[in-house]
Amino acid sequence: MIPCEYVYNVKFRLEGACKSCNKGFTRKSIYTLNDTIPKALCPFAYFSIIPYWVSFTQGAWFRWREKKNDVLCQCPKAGGIVFLVRHIDTIIEAEVINTGDKICPCKYSVGDKFNIQVNEFCPALFPSLWSKIELFSAQAIQELDIECSISPNSLKIRKVK
Numbered sequence: 744m745i746p747c748e749y750v751y752n753v754k755f756r757l758e759g760a761c762k763s764c765n766k767g768f769t770r771k772s773i774y775t776l777n778d779t780i781p782k783a784l785c786p787f788a789y790f791s792i793i794p795y796w797v798s799f800t801q802g803a804w805f806r807w808r809e810k811k812n813d814v815l816c817q818c819p820k821a822g823g824i825v826f827l828v829r830h831i832d833t834i835i836e837a838e839v840i841n842t843g844d845k846i847c848p849c850k851y852s853v854g855d856k857f858n859i860q861v862n863e864f865c866p867a868l869f870p871s872l873w874s875k876i877e878l879f880s881a882q883a884i885q886e887l888d889i890e891c892s893i894s895p896n897s898l899k900i901r902k903v904k
Contacts, residue, residue, distance in 0.1 A: 799830035
């Protein structure tokens with residue numbers, strides 16, 4: 744399995760800590776986008792999975808699904824890969840069930856699985872950063888406030904050169 748290649752390698756520092764989860768990010772460490780997503784998982788796919796992750800961990804389920812703890816999710820790219828997303832204890836598992844139109848550079852195969860440790864990754868950090876990554880890359884902004892999607896806390900992302 745070849746991880747998705749993408750050009751966004753913005754370095755940033757987090758100032759403060761979310762009081763709801765404090766997912767291991769410290770005030771003085773420098774991070775890149777790769778530090779906010781599970782290894783080898785495409786950021787586009789991860790962005791699509793996160794709303795289901797948050798829903799599952801808050802007790803939601805999807806009426807149209809036979810099983811209470813799973814849902815189908817597709818990468819937002821046209822002809823994208825389809826994942827079966829499952830909530831299993833403290834893990835969100837995303838399994839490739841359809842490789843789409845095969846133009847995806849990730850080269851995923853049916854049956855590939857990605858485990859997102861609920862206690863390891865923050866569901867608010869990546870979407871907030873991803874939505875502004877082009878502005879960060881183009882030097883249009885230097886800092887960003889993030890509101891936690893789970894509790895009323897916030898932290899600041901400051902770009903590092």
